[in-house]
Amino acid sequence: MSDTEDVAVPVEDWPKTRVRTDIVYCGVCSMPVEYCEFSGTTATCKKWLRKEHPTEFARIWPEDDLEKKMDDVTLQDDEVPDKELTKEQKKAEAKAERERKKKAAQKVIIRRVERTKRKCVIEVSGLENFGVDLKKAAKLFATKFACGSSVTKNPQGLDEIVVQGDMQDAIYELILKTWKEVPEDQMELTEAKKK
Amino acid sequence: MFKKFTPKEDVSGKSKVKSSVQRGIRAAILEQYPSLNPYIEELMPKKEPLILVKCHDRINIVMVGERLLFFNHHDGPYYPLLDILHTYPDIMPTVQVDRGAIKFVLSGANIMCPGLTSAGARMDVDLPVDSPVAILAEGKEHALAVGKMVMSTSDIKRVNKGVGVDLMHFLNDGLWKTKSEV
Structure with a gap:
């Protein structure tokens, strides 16, 4: 399989490798800290590193370390000096802003769909946008309402929860109660009738 | 290859492999990366079940415990994940x-x-x-x-x-x- 490899590394004498266990991965961009400068969130990375691993920070950003020490005397800790607002950072901020807007536009839709004249199912879509585990949510609905509840793909290819029972308002309240991160004004109750 | 990769969409299944297959994978990795010999027991203990995560496009990822270790493509050579490579550079x-x-x-x-x-x-x-x-x-x-x-x-x-x-x-x-x- 790997004859090519054997040419470079003969199997007989096991070559030695160093073992590194001291690698610091950035808590912001997750890369080894020396690559933070390419992460696009450099300013936040720097702040994180300075707080968590001051020695590493001094090693990787030697100029900034001195600079910051002097700044610390005059500046508040959380304040970012204006000169650090580079183009890249602005870009990152704009990105964060866009994401926030996107998040505000996301909705949880609870839809009542009629199956026959007097039976219906409730489809809950959009919950995954708020970090809710759909499978767990479906299980919760099933146990709470004593009815069938499952995660299915809708025609758009997105996952949604289908609850077999007329529980629209109850689900609305349950979602508000169990997941505090779902804001009330981003929930929508609708009804769809089969033609 | 992994530029766009989300476990939810791209993983088609994961399964525990037979111990004979496990031995085969282990041998293949050791053959390819002989310098891992002293450390392989830490990475892939013999006792621990080895899980093969199958992804789209015939990518296989070797997982032990909860940790991803190596991947290969079309049964080709194994590549270490970067954090493995960082540990054993x-x-x-x-x-x-x-x-x-x-x-x-x-x-x-x-x-x-x-x-x-x-x-x-x-x-x-x-x-x-x-x-x-x-x-x-x-x-x-x-x-x-x-x-x-x-x-x-x-x-x-x-x-x-x-x-x-x-x-x-x-x-x-x-x-x-x-x-x-x-």
């Missing part, structure tokens, strides 16, 4: 790209020959076509990607045009982000 041959190339590599570009031949770059060992290679960067001590040679090192020096290394896995790609949560 000398298990595979390396090339070094210049500083200018870093940001392109981190956004998933294949490595072009000039990035390997310029002043900041290094190719110390001769490598044939198709061999797995770790990619280091000028002024950095840790690898930023793993790839597969498209040309041999001598060809890269001679031609100095076009793609030199096919990028397989790089920092902050989909696989890196999903390291432990398949």
Whole structure:
């Protein structure tokens, strides 16, 4: 399989490798800290590193370390000096802003769909946008309402929860109660009738 | 290869493999990375079941416990995940790209020959076509990607045009982000 490899590394004498266990991965961009400068969130990375691993920070950003020490005397800790607002950072901020807007536009839709004249199912879509585990949510609905509840793909290819029972308002309240991160004004109750 | 990779969509299944298969995989990895011999017991204990995560496009990822270790493509050679490579940096041959190339590599570009031949770059060992290679960067001590040679090192020096290394896995790609949560 790997004859090519054997040419470079003969199997007989096991070559030695160093073992590194001291690698610091950035808590912001997750890369080894020396690559933070390419992460696009450099300013936040720097702040994180300075707080968590001051020695590493001094090693990787030697100029900034001195600079910051002097700044610390005059500046508040959380304040970012204006000169650090580079183009890249602005870009990152704009990105964060866009994401926030996107998040505000996301909705949880609870839809009542009629199956026959007097039976219906409730489809809950959009919950995954708020970090809710759909499978767990479906299980919760099933146990709470004593009815069938499952995660299915809708025609758009997105996952949604289908609850077999007329529980629209109850689900609305349950979602508000169990997941505090779902804001009330981003929930929508609708009804769809089969033609 | 893992530029767009989300475990939810791209993993088609994961299964515990038979112990004979497990032995085979272990042997294959050791054959390829002989310097891992002293440490293999830490990485893949014999007792621990080995899980093969199957993904789209015939990518297999070797997982032990909750940790992803190696991946391969079309039953080809195994490539270590970058955090494995960071821990054991000398298990595979390396090339070094210049500083200018870093940001392109981190956004998933294949490595072009000039990035390997310029002043900041290094190719110390001769490598044939198709061999797995770790990619280091000028002024950095840790690898930023793993790839597969498209040309041999001598060809890269001679031609100095076009793609030199096919990028397989790089920092902050989909696989890196999903390291432990398949």
